[in-house]
Amino acid sequence: MRALAPLAERGERIPGARVAQRVDDAQELVEITSANHLLNLGVVHHRRILADVSTRNGASAVEVEGLVRRFGDFTAVDDVSFSVKPGELFGFLGPNGAGKTTTISILCTLLRPTAGAARVAGHDVERDPGAVRSNIGLVFQELTLDDYLTGAQNLSFHAVLYGYPAGQVRERAAPLLEMVGLTDRADQQVRFYSGGMKRRLEIARGLLHSPRVLFLDEPTIGLDPQTRSHIWEYVDTLRERESTTMFLTTHYMDEAERCDRIAIIDEGRIVAIDTPSALKNSIGADTVTLATADDEATRRQIATDLGIEGELTADGLRLRVPDGESFVPRLFDHLRAGVRSVTVHRPSLDDVFLEYTGRAIRDAEAGATDRLKMNPMVRGFRKQGT
């Protein structure tokens, strides 16, 4: 139990009796404790009981002003500003290498900004990193579980370090284990879990202590659709019940669609930020694509009759109109050539992403190994402030 000593030492700032109780709880719950755990969790979380409750009513959950992060000559985050409202589900979208993880790492106090400022739950990430950490939860794809603890013990240890009374841990952990489909495996050591199971456990752990702001960096990547939908059901419940602010990066369109607002980041800069529907409107009109017996003749005719300049493409004649649904019946009144097909396409978030970044969102997804190598979170907890 030597490994638990640092918790007690650091606990000087916490009323003594509570620290003693917590250390007792931890000792009771966790028989196998690696030094890793304390590095990963203990340092970060025991201060939660000191968390400033007043920030719960604060104006912004996340506030970023002129944030810059350079790695040598390379600028990964380039003068980024935005804010996230309490309770908001905020999506951070961008191609691979755009600077999403770097930004999140700064917000989670794992990386220092080169310039600019950021506040999370009302606390400055540089001046008061401890207060920031006690108010946030992290779900990243990199694994920070203890392989030699069972799934349930991993959750318990985390909960105790966050100040959960030992008696309430199971109650809190049970529905989370259920949600991620690990109830049956809860008492098995994590080293026997598959990669997907480990990720599911991490997601449960990120939600365990009801953080004010939960950072999710591609949390569901590679999970099967059923598990993803389970997780989202739970996330929705959590947002309703505890109005947790969520900061999400994802390459899944359906997840982006759920966001209250989305920021699109490209090459370190925010290129668009708004609600999904406003973003879709911002790239303009619906597209009506028409294949006829003579597309060129039809194009001229529509230009003359309706004043709309169409474009000939491999798929047929493409027309951009404000409201495709009401346009099509009107169009038919003016057509002379035979019609082979008509399609109406409303802009999707895919189109938005393509418009602002020049890439399709699915193409933006990197191989898991690349992301792992590139991700500062891998190094984050071990080399703080790098």
Ligand SMILES: Nc1ncnc2c1ncn2[C@@H]1O[C@H](COP(=O)(O)OP(=O)(O)O)[C@@H](O)[C@H]1O
């Ligand atoms: N520790 C680092 N040292 C050097 N370059 C880095 C480091 N971390 C990230 N980068 C670079 O910064 C850019 C942004 O990376 P990242 O924030 O991980 O992008 P994203 O999460 O949007 O895919 C990339 O070009 C990446 O190679």
Ligand SMILES: [Mg+2]
């Ligand atoms: Mg990333």
